[in-house]
Amino acid sequence: MTAAAPFCTIVPPFVLDRLAEAGHEPAVHSLALDAAHRAARLSPAPPVAAPGLNRVVYDAGHGQRLPGRSVRTEGRAASSDSSVNHAYDGLGATFALYADVFGRHSIDDRDLRLDASVHYGRDYDNAFWNGRQMVFGDGDNVVFGDFTACVDVIGHELTHGVTQFTAGLDYQDQPGALNESVSDVFGSLVKQYALRQAAADADWLIGAGLLAPGVQGVALRSMKAPGTAYDDPRLGKDPQPAHMRDYVDTSQDNGGVHINSGIPNHAFYLLATALGGSAWERAGRIWYDALTGRTLPADADFTAFARATVAAARARYPDDRPVVDTVTASWAQVGVSPG
Structure with a gap:
């Protein structure tokens, strides 16, 4: 069960x-x-x-x-x-x-x-x-x-x-942040696919239009620019980092699952826009394969997930080395090394 x-x-x-x-x-x-x-x-x-x-x-x-x-x-x-x-x-x-x-x-x-x-x-x-x-x-x-x-x-x-x-990622610390990030990634892809938007044309916002008039912000999170979704006297400032050097070590929010998800979110944004075209076609496919491949442990951290995406890219695009290199480079840009 x-x-x-x-x-x-x-x-x-x-x-x-x-x-x-x-x-x-x-x-x-x-x-x-x-x-x-x-x-x-x-x-x-x-x-x-x-x-x-x-x-x-x-x-x-x-x-x-x-x-x-x-x-x-x-x-x-x-x-x-x-x-x-x-x-x-x-x-x-x-x-x-x-x-x-x-x-x-x-x-x-x-x-x-x-x-x-x-x-x-x-x-x-x-x-x-x-x-x-x-x-x-x-x-x-x-x-x-x-x-x-x-x-x-x-x-x-x-x-x-x-x-x-599928992966059943633990809802705590880095595995929990991955759990939240995967949901942001595919939530954004649902919107992009419904609108038939190219990666370059998407807003990469989660919850655009959800904030009521008068709230100083555009959404709950930004995958393109983590930390910029809102800055409001009532809500505070969006705390998401975009790089591991700014990783937030906290006991709140199950170890910052909604906060540190900005790091893998940004890695996906960088990959999708670097590959171009529709984000669901290659970047989304790689993330989906990593999530559903039955090799990812429930306690996977960012490095483990990054390695899983590189392996998924190699398996799906064995004759397209630039795709694999772009996956690796996208993680490196947010301070995560797949090794």
Whole structure:
């Protein structure tokens, strides 16, 4: 039986902690809900035997019982509720990337039905994957808006499920930062694939449009320029480093999993833009092969993952030495040596 999945949210706990300390009541409420789900540690539900894309969106009705009332199933017409439709479309966009590009049959590669609940809680400032389904808050509309509105957020959270069913990276320190980074990478690729964007044209932001008007920032994270996504009196300054020399040694955030993920994030950005074209075609393929190759230990650090990507590049492109060299160079630029 697959082990319980880590509880993974898109908004880092240190951001909500800062807001809560300033007396922002929705953040206090959101932290309490997150703590309850983190303690639950759900194991994944058995896959539904239904080949192909199969989505169910539920309405939690601002309550806290999951999944809620079924409001849109696969193939049904659009709802009058934009959150329902955004969730439905985001599930589909994520499924499309994994199926079309990587030949993966849903999140678990065994046709797992994609379930999502919208309107969870009141002013809930987060979205998460709990090992079984997606859950979205509406945001408080003061700091955060609707969490269904960003397709890369949906792709990010569902990718925690992919990691759960493949490498199972520990959610602590460097393995945890890799877990978060992989979700950022494929979340960004979901968005790029849906828009058919070349790597050079992508914004490389995670959660662009999620911050409410008046918040000084553009997104939750930037893969292109870690540390620049926001600088706001309420949120503080984006703490992500882009290089190992600035690695943050902390006991917060499971050892900085949402912070130090900026380092492997930036390595992927450098690789994708150096290779050019569509990021999902070569850079994404290499990262996917490394994640799913069954050779990566759950406690892999940045160096181990870098070595896995170099090995994946050699295996997939045996006659294209420049691709392998570019992978190595991209890691070197963020201070990680694959050896």
